[in-house]
Amino acid sequence: MPTDRCDDRRGEATFATLRVAARAAPWLRAGLTPETAGGAVGHLRALLGVRAAALAGPDAVLAWDGVPDCHRERMAGHAGAALSSGRARVLAEEAPGCERPGCPAAGAVAVPLEAGGRVAGVLLAYDAEAGAALLRTATEVARWVSGQLELADLDALRRRAAEAEMRALRAQISPHFVYNSLTTIASFVRTDPERARELLVDFADFARYVLRRARDLTTLADELRCVDRYLLLERARFGDRLRFTVQVAPEVLGVPVPFLCLQPLVENAIKHGLARSGGPGEVRVVIRDAGAEAHISVEDDGLGMEPEQARLLLDDGPRSGRGEGGIGLANVDLRLRQIYGDGYGLVVESELGGGTRVRLRVPKRAPATGTARWPSP
Structure with missing residues (x-):
């Protein structure tokens, strides 16, 4: 005792x-x-x-x-x-x-x-x-x-490494997209000044979001607003050739996601689904509520690619899916794995003639890590 x-x-x-x-x-x-x-x-x-x-x-x-x-x-x-x-x-x-x-x-x-x-x-x-x-x-x-x-x-x-990576991320925004957007806006100045003004506001909103002092995490709603501005600018460039649909479960709009995780996927879809085909194309963004997670897919109905080429989209090498100075899918994939773990990287599905779909899933709760931070109000 x-x-x-x-x-x-x-x-x-x-x-x-x-x-x-x-x-x-x-x-x-x-x-x-x-x-x-x-x-x-x-x-x-x-x-x-x-x-x-x-x-x-x-x-x-x-x-x-x-x-x-x-x-x-x-x-x-x-x-x-x-x-x-x-x-x-x-x-x-x-x-x-x-x-x-x-x-x-x-x-x-x-x-x-x-x-x-x-x-x-x-x-x-x-x-x-x-x-x-x-x-x-x-x-x-x-x-x-x-x-x-x-x-x-x-x-x-x-x-500091994450902040340096974020600065590099912003620097990778395609200069071709910036040039094409401003050229498209300029083309409307004489023919449709009101449309030119609206597009200029959209471009300013997009640039403000991309260049803001960001944290690692933002909300899904903010990412979708960025994608919306990006698509409006690309729609002005491609006209009726570009069709896009966005389906979102309202209950996931507040879910925390990595900053600039959706726009690169949409840019990749437009590049592979429309720009390379030369014809019309559709981009679909679907976000579903999956219990403890949000499931996101971005797909196009373009030319598609061989499985090996699809794998290269997640390779951060010279043949990666970065393309035209844009943010590569490899960058998004790496950040997802760093924040949530290896089970949360991108999944790329494609076949020749069958289009391409990129999927990701994110937990609804912000990760408790030393690097992931909630955005300032």
Whole structure:
């Protein structure tokens, strides 16, 4: 029976420690700033079991938590000692500087925090006494904090990579489409000024959406508005040769989807279903509610292609389906897999003389990843 009680206490202590660490982790995963340090430092003090704790960056103390307030003015100096040496230090012998009789935090340790091969900050722990035991505890906590800061750096790198990819994505909008659209608009200026004005507004709306400061995710409704503007401009260019239909289940309009995931599919359909055939063609966009997912298909009734050529549409090489500088299907396929997993890539179905259909499916709930973000209002 005593053994069971001991095991229970040990289990409770482990659970309490993990719970406190879990509360601090989200703050630290956002990097080391005054706001995040303020959110994490109280939890770190609980992990350390000390009277006071502080987090400092390379240039300043960011946050402090604890009852004693007599070291506040000297904390920067305490952190500086660890920053300059890059080593953990016991500050008891240096007298943390408190002249308050009976100070409950007269001893202190300072441990550097490392991330990306550099000293990113310092963890300070204050207690009645500072010695080897407190130093070991603070070192282990600092090692864990450093790990969270490393993850924060990786998250930041992924965000920068995603933003760079998005800039490259925008740069791939077909210059031929831009040229053809403006040429078509110019052709209506004399013959039908009102139509020219409407098309110019459509072009401006399309460009504004494509070039906006976007997040990884937008809504299906926004993507469809972009496709609608794109189709109106292409319809003005091809006239009655281009027919298109869009069927959408209203309940999926708010589903989060990757930015610019539909327009490239429609552009590919027009290219293969109409531009290459030289005759009339139809593009169909169908979006269905499938329970926990939305199922999307974009198809044309054009010339179609051999299965091997269809596979090349998802190849990001020189023979890929990018075509005329447009956004390749490979780009959309890659982003879908990065956000949702390998089971959510594009599926291309085609046969000679039978048209081409591209299918994708997306979960209705936004993915809980470090890179996918909901659009700003």
